Amino acid sequence: MNSDFEAVVTLSKKKLANDPSTAVFQVKIKGHILKGFVVRRGAGFFAYQNLCSHLPVTLDLNDNSFFNHEKSHLQCQMHGAVYEMETGLCVAGPCEGARLKPLRIIEEKNQLIIYFPESLIREEVSGESK
Numbered sequence: 001m002n003s004d005f006e007a008v009v010t011l012s013k014k015k016l017a018n019d020p021s022t023a024v025f026q027v028k029i030k031g032h033i034l035k036g037f038v039v040r041r042g043a044g045f046f047a048y049q050n051l052c053s054h055l056p057v058t059l060d061l062n063d064n065s066f067f068n069h070e071k072s073h074l075q076c077q078m079h080g081a082v083y084e085m086e087t088g089l090c091v092a093g094p095c096e097g098a099r100l101k102p103l104r105i106i107e108e109k110n111q112l113i114i115y116f117p118e119s120l121i122r123e124e125v126s127g128e129s130k
């Protein structure tokens with residue numbers, strides 16, 4: 001695949017040594033910065049765009065704090081929306097029932113390869129809302 005709208009990130013699994021833990025990343029494409037994060041829970045790795053479903057802010061407000069107090073869920077630091085780590089489904093808070101935008105993630109030995117979908121990139125670059 002070779003496209004103007006391709007964005008691939010590679011992360012070392014070492015960045016996610018703790019269970020659970022998160023790692024953030026970003027790409028710049030056509031002058032727009034797209035932010036994402038990976039959350040590890042047990043042997044599972046899940047990647048999402050770092051964008052709350054309630055308002056267009058990062059979940060962690062840019063300090064890599066993604067968890068609720070019990071570390072059982074992801075939680076937006078702005079108004080407290082609570083999301084499942086494995087599905088990105090918001091289960092409590094102002095956007096209950098909405099979902100984080102998932103990113104495709106592939107595990108390869110000690111690395112994680114994450115793909116921003118072309119549709120998401122086009123949406124961001126064109127300035128279209130969700």
Ligand code: FES
Binds near residue numbers: 052057077094
């Ligand atoms: S901006 Fe995330 S809960 Fe309001």
